[in-house]
Amino acid sequence: xxxxxxxxxxxxxxxxxxxxxxxxxxxxxxxxxxxxxxxxxxxxxxxxxxxxxxxxxxxxxxxxxxxxxxxxxxxxxxxxxxxxxxxxxxxxxxxxxxxxxxxxxxxxxxxxxxxxxxxxxxxxxxxxxxxxxxxxxxxxxxxxxxxxxxxxxxxxxxxxxxxxxxxxxxxxxxxxxxxxxxxxxxxxxxxxxxxxxxxxxxxxxxxxxxxxxxxxx
Amino acid sequence: xxxxxxxxxxxxxxxxxxxxxxxxxxxxxxxxxxxxxxxxxxxxxxxxxxxxxxxxxxxxxxxxxxxxxxxxxxxxxxxxxxxxxxxxxxxxxxxxxxxxxxxxxxxxxxxxxxxxxxxxxxxxxxxxxxxxxxxxxxxxxxxxxxxxxxxxxxxxxxxxxxxxxxxxxxxxxxxxxxxxxxxxxxxxxxxxxxxxxxxxxxxxxxxxxxxxxxxx
Numbered sequence: 001x002x003x004x005x006x007x008x009x010x011x012x013x014x015x016x017x018x019x020x021x022x023x024x025x026x027x028x029x030x031x032x033x034x035x036x037x038x039x040x041x042x043x044x045x046x047x048x049x050x051x052x053x054x055x056x057x058x059x060x061x062x063x064x065x066x067x068x069x070x071x072x073x074x075x076x077x078x079x080x081x082x083x084x085x086x087x088x089x090x091x092x093x094x095x096x097x098x099x100x101x102x103x104x105x106x107x108x109x110x111x112x113x114x115x116x117x118x119x120x121x122x123x124x125x126x127x128x129x130x131x132x133x134x135x136x137x138x139x140x141x142x143x144x145x146x147x148x149x150x151x152x153x154x155x156x157x158x159x160x161x162x163x164x165x166x167x168x169x170x171x172x173x174x175x176x177x178x179x180x181x182x183x184x185x186x187x188x189x190x191x192x193x194x195x196x197x198x199x200x201x202x203x204x205x206x207x208x209x210x211x212x213x214x215x216x217x
Numbered sequence: 218x219x220x221x222x223x224x225x226x227x228x229x230x231x232x233x234x235x236x237x238x239x240x241x242x243x244x245x246x247x248x249x250x251x252x253x254x255x256x257x258x259x260x261x262x263x264x265x266x267x268x269x270x271x272x273x274x275x276x277x278x279x280x281x282x283x284x285x286x287x288x289x290x291x292x293x294x295x296x297x298x299x300x301x302x303x304x305x306x307x308x309x310x311x312x313x314x315x316x317x318x319x320x321x322x323x324x325x326x327x328x329x330x331x332x333x334x335x336x337x338x339x340x341x342x343x344x345x346x347x348x349x350x351x352x353x354x355x356x357x358x359x360x361x362x363x364x365x366x367x368x369x370x371x372x373x374x375x376x377x378x379x380x381x382x383x384x385x386x387x388x389x390x391x392x393x394x395x396x397x398x399x400x401x402x403x404x405x406x407x408x409x410x411x412x413x414x415x416x417x418x419x420x421x422x423x424x425x426x427x428x429x430x431x432x433x
Contacts, residue, residue: 009226080226080302144298145224147248159249163298180244180287181258189258193247204249207227211300 001069001105003139005083012076013083013102013139017069022106024066025075029102034071042066046109055112059098059128066106075102077141081207084146084166088134093169094201095129099209100140100165108136118175118192127161131169140166144207151198159194162208168200218291218327220307220364228305229298230324230364234291241286241332242297242325251293260285264332286332297324303368303432306391310359315394316426318365320353322390327361338400340386343417352386352400352419365391369432376423383418387433393425 001023002016012031015023024042033039044064045052056062067073083102088094095113104110110132117126132138142165149157151171158178167173173196180189196202218240219233229248232240241259250256261271261284271284289295299322310316310330317337326332335356342348357363367390374382376396386400402417421427 082226144227144300144302145229147223147229147296156252157249158252160247162300163248178256180256186258191245195252206224206229206248206298206300207302208300 001137003085003137005085010076010078010080011083011141012074013085014072014074015103016072017067019070021069022066023073023103024064024106025101025103026061027063027065029075029077030065030067031074031076033067033073036069036071037073038068040066040068044110047111051111055110057112060110060112060130075139077102079141079143081141081143081205082146083139083141084203085137085139087137088132090135092134093131094138094166095131095169096138096140096166097129097164097209098127100142101130101132102139102141104132104138105136107134108138109133115173115175118177140203142203142205143209144205147204147206149202149204151196151200151202153199155198157196157202159196159204160208161192161194162210163204163206164194164196164202165205166201166203167196170198171200171202172197218362220325220362222305222307223296227298227300227302228366229296230305230307231294231296232289232325233294234289236292238291239328240289240295240325241328242289243323244285244287246297246299246324247287248296248298250289250295253291254293254295255290257288257290258285259288261332261334266333270333288328297364299324299366301366301368303366303430304371305364305366306371306428307362307364309362310357312360314359315356316363316391317354317356317394317398318363318391319389320355322365322367323355324364324366326357326363329359330361330363331358332356337398338419340400340417341402343402343415352389356394367428367430367432369430372429372431374427374429376421376425376427378424380423382421382427384421384429386417386419388429388431389419390430391426391428392421393427396425396427397422
């Protein structure tokens with residue numbers, strides 16, 4: 001399998017599949033394909049009943065689209081950004097923000113990872129990340145530009161919730177309230193952010209996907 | 218303070234602060250920061266904006282106007298993003314130099330820069346004549362560095378004394394204090410007789426620097 005990224009504003013990931021090779025994605029991301037490509041709706045049953053229930057709670061659709069070669073098939077998130085293609089070795093696990101996975105090869109295991117919130121009303125009551133385990137290849141779409149960091153053991157950074165695109169499973173994420181200055185007013189106006197701690201890779205995106213969706217409605 | 222633009226699609230501004238150095242930003246722009254960087258809240262009143270002006274903003278319905286700015290204090294890195302596609306500009310202002318930046322485009326300013334929101338023009342909504350629209354701007358006076366972001370590409374012009382240009386109102390991004398700004402609505406000659414929308418444009422009179430943006 002070969003995956004090329006084309007375009008530098010709203011990029012596509014163009015996959016060249018050999019006979020029998022398979023990739024999957026959420027529905028609605030395919031741009032074009034060869035007539036030889038065989039699309040198919042497939043129930044995502046990895047992990048049995050508990051896996052299905054957990055993924056459904058995490059907002060991952062029960063049905064995915066699979067595309068089987070031979071031929072070319074192109075995918076896009078249809079929003080400005082950058083695409084990164086990552087090779088996952090066996091049992092290597094990464095967590096990807098919702099609405100950011102573009103495609104994964106058939107051998108990649110798809111699950112969810114829950115990050116607890118601070119208990120405040122809003123999206124930070126907790127959220128889910130897509131958990132992907134190799135072996136295989138994945139492509140992710142970062143909204144805006146992608147900023148890459150490698151955190152050393154114990155190294156930390158504090159990030160906006162919408163900025164997180166991808167992290168290694170070894171990177172710990174915890175939500176916290178960031179006071180907006182001192183005093184009672186500072187706490188009352190606090191906002192929720194994420195505290196991440198290495199070791200491992202962290203990819204950030206410069207455009208919050210919820211903002212990107214709001215502006216393209 | 219050191220500021221650099223990172224990325225070209227939705228640019229982020231990487232600000233490196235030495236111990237005690239500070240930068241002021243509108244709320245909600247932080248992408249990430251290092252844990253050492255302190256975060257404070259600065260009300261417009263504490264930045265020298267008069268109480269009467271604040272009440273006027275409220276009375277005039279400045280819905281998007283902030284009543285405080287967020288202050289990041291070093292040492293460490295903080296990165297800011299406006300969550301919009303476009304170009305960012307990092308501009309040093311000389312002492313006494315004043316510019317007006319369209320509201321919603323300011324990314325950051327050094328504390329030495331004097332900040333004051335200002336109503337540039339009131340005009341009729343071309344799609345609904347009963348609705349009054351307002352063009353607000355952030356008035357910024359040096360010395361110090363300011364950071365702003367245009368939607369789409371940023372186009373720069375230097376108007377000579379007596380020179381003028383017309384632009385659509387949403388395209389306005391920045392003007393020197395010396396540039397006169399008027400918003401006017403007109404009905405262009407229409408030989409077809411078919412009813413069309415009026416044309417609302419900002420008239421900019423030199424001398425001074427003007428920046429426009431290609432997106433809205």
